[in-house]
Amino acid sequence: MLPGESSNRAVPPALGSRGSIDALPDGVLEHILGFLLAPEAVRTCVLARRWRHLWMSAPGLRVGCVGNDVQHDPPRVEEYRELVDRLLLLRRGSPLDTCDIRLGMFKYDDVPRLNAWFWHIISCKVRLLTLRNHWAYYLVLHDLPLVSKHLTRLELRGVWLPSSFLDFSSCPALEYLELFTCILLGKNILSDSLKHLSITDSQCHGVFCTCIYAPNLVSLRLDGLQFSSPTLDSMPSLVEAFVRITEDYENVCDNSSETDILDCLCESCDSARGATGNGCVLFKGLSEAKSLVLTCTAYDSVLFKWDLKCCPAFSKLKSLVLNEYWCVPDDFGPLVCILQLSPVLEELSLELFSEGPKYEVDMKGSISPMERSATISEHLNVVKVKCQAVDERVLEILKLLCTFNIRFDF
Structure with a gap:
C-alpha cells in the first residue's frame, strides 16, 4: 500500500489505551514500518498476531546503512543475502514506494544477486530508488533498458x-x-x-x-x-x-x-x-x-x-559565479568574453584564490548608472569579490573591473 492510500481493512480493538499504536489502521502501521531498516521491520512480526504480516506490505524497504551514515564500514552484502532474498520472495511483488539499499563489500558471485534485487524492485513499481555501493569496486548492472512508468527518482553510487x-x-x-x-x-x-x-x-x-x-x-x-x-x-x-x-x-x-x-x-x-x-x-x-x-x-x-569560441549568448543569465580560472593575470579574455555574452546579467560573484570555502575578504562593488560601460549588461547591479587576501593578483582583477566602471572600497 502506497503512502496516502486508505485501508479498507477492519481495525481490531486497541489492545492498550486509546492512544496505543494498535489503534492505528493497518495502512498507517505499514507506512511507519517502511521507515525502519529491513531487519527491524521484520522483527515486528513477533509483537502480536496482527503484526505478523504487516511488514510484507510496508511501502518502504531499507537495507544496510541509514541515510548517509557511512562513517563506519557499511555492512557487507553477504550479511544481507538470505534476508533480502527471502524478504523479496515473501513480499510477492507488493508495490514499493521507496527502496534504499546502501551496502559495502561484495564478492564476484554477489553481482548476479544484486542485479536480481535491483530489477525485481523496479518491477514492484517503486517510485524512489536509491542503490549505493560503498565498496571500492564498481557494481556492474546488466545492459538492459530501464523500463518503469512509476519511477520518479533514482540515485546510484559506485555503479557501472x-x-x-x-x-x-x-x-x-x-x-x-x-x-x-x-x-x-x-x-x-x-x-x-x-x-x-x-x-x-x-x-x-x-x-x-x-x-x-x-x-x-x-x-x-x-x-x-x-x-x-x-x-x-x-x-x-x-x-x-x-x-x-x-x-x-x-x-x-x-x-x-x-x-x-x-x-x-x-x-x-x-x-x-x-x-x-x-x-x-x-x-x-x-x-x-x-x-x-x-x-x-x-x-x-x-x-x-x-x-567560448562558439558559444551563443547567455540570453537569460542573471546570476554568475566564477573562480580565478576565468581571470588569470595577463589573460582576462575569458572573463571579458563571458561578461559580453551575458546581456541581462544582474549579479556577478568572483571567488578567488582560496583553498577552501571560507574567505577572509568579501568586497562589494558599486556601479554608477552614469558611468556604466556599454560593453557589459545594463542590468548588472551587484558585483562581489571574495578572496583570502588582496594581493597583486586580486588587485589586477580589480583594475580590470574598474575598466567597466565597477568600483571597490576596501
Missing part, C-alpha cells in the same frame, strides 16, 4: 552503467537522477521527463563522448567528472547549473602536446566539438540558464575557453 541503461525514454515519470562515483558507458543520456540531474565524481567512457539530451531539465550539477566531459544538448527550461572541472579531460586526442587543442582537426576532437551540432561541449546546454556557477581548478584546462 552500460549503454542501454542510460536511455531513460521508457521512464516517463523520472524527474530526479543522481549519479555519484559511477562509470557511464553510454553514448547518450536520454530523457524527456528529467528535471534535475546531478553527476558527481564520475567517469564518462566510450569511443564517443556521452551526450545529455534532457530538454526539460531545470537544474544540472556536473562536479569533478573524470577523463571526459559529457556534451550538452539544448536545455531551454534550465534555471540553475553548477559545473566544476577538477582535471584536464578535454575529450581530445594525444596531439594536445603538439597542437593547439582549440584548432586540432583530428576525428576525435572534431567528434567532440560537433557532438551537439554547434561545436560546444557544455555551453549549448548552459546558455539558457538563469543562474550559473562555473569553476575550474585545472588551470591548464581549455574546455571553457573552447566553448
Whole structure:
C-alpha cells in the first residue's frame, strides 16, 4: 500500500489505551514500518498476531546503512543475502514506494544477486530508488533498458552503467537522477521527463563522448567528472547549473602536446566539438540558464575557453559565479568574453584564490548608472569579490573591473 492510500481493512480493538499504536489502521502501521531498516521491520512480526504480516506490505524497504551514515564500514552484502532474498520472495511483488539499499563489500558471485534485487524492485513499481555501493569496486548492472512508468527518482553510487541503461525514454515519470562515483558507458543520456540531474565524481567512457539530451531539465550539477566531459544538448527550461572541472579531460586526442587543442582537426576532437551540432561541449546546454556557477581548478584546462569560441549568448543569465580560472593575470579574455555574452546579467560573484570555502575578504562593488560601460549588461547591479587576501593578483582583477566602471572600497 502506497503512502496516502486508505485501508479498507477492519481495525481490531486497541489492545492498550486509546492512544496505543494498535489503534492505528493497518495502512498507517505499514507506512511507519517502511521507515525502519529491513531487519527491524521484520522483527515486528513477533509483537502480536496482527503484526505478523504487516511488514510484507510496508511501502518502504531499507537495507544496510541509514541515510548517509557511512562513517563506519557499511555492512557487507553477504550479511544481507538470505534476508533480502527471502524478504523479496515473501513480499510477492507488493508495490514499493521507496527502496534504499546502501551496502559495502561484495564478492564476484554477489553481482548476479544484486542485479536480481535491483530489477525485481523496479518491477514492484517503486517510485524512489536509491542503490549505493560503498565498496571500492564498481557494481556492474546488466545492459538492459530501464523500463518503469512509476519511477520518479533514482540515485546510484559506485555503479557501472552500460549503454542501454542510460536511455531513460521508457521512464516517463523520472524527474530526479543522481549519479555519484559511477562509470557511464553510454553514448547518450536520454530523457524527456528529467528535471534535475546531478553527476558527481564520475567517469564518462566510450569511443564517443556521452551526450545529455534532457530538454526539460531545470537544474544540472556536473562536479569533478573524470577523463571526459559529457556534451550538452539544448536545455531551454534550465534555471540553475553548477559545473566544476577538477582535471584536464578535454575529450581530445594525444596531439594536445603538439597542437593547439582549440584548432586540432583530428576525428576525435572534431567528434567532440560537433557532438551537439554547434561545436560546444557544455555551453549549448548552459546558455539558457538563469543562474550559473562555473569553476575550474585545472588551470591548464581549455574546455571553457573552447566553448567560448562558439558559444551563443547567455540570453537569460542573471546570476554568475566564477573562480580565478576565468581571470588569470595577463589573460582576462575569458572573463571579458563571458561578461559580453551575458546581456541581462544582474549579479556577478568572483571567488578567488582560496583553498577552501571560507574567505577572509568579501568586497562589494558599486556601479554608477552614469558611468556604466556599454560593453557589459545594463542590468548588472551587484558585483562581489571574495578572496583570502588582496594581493597583486586580486588587485589586477580589480583594475580590470574598474575598466567597466565597477568600483571597490576596501
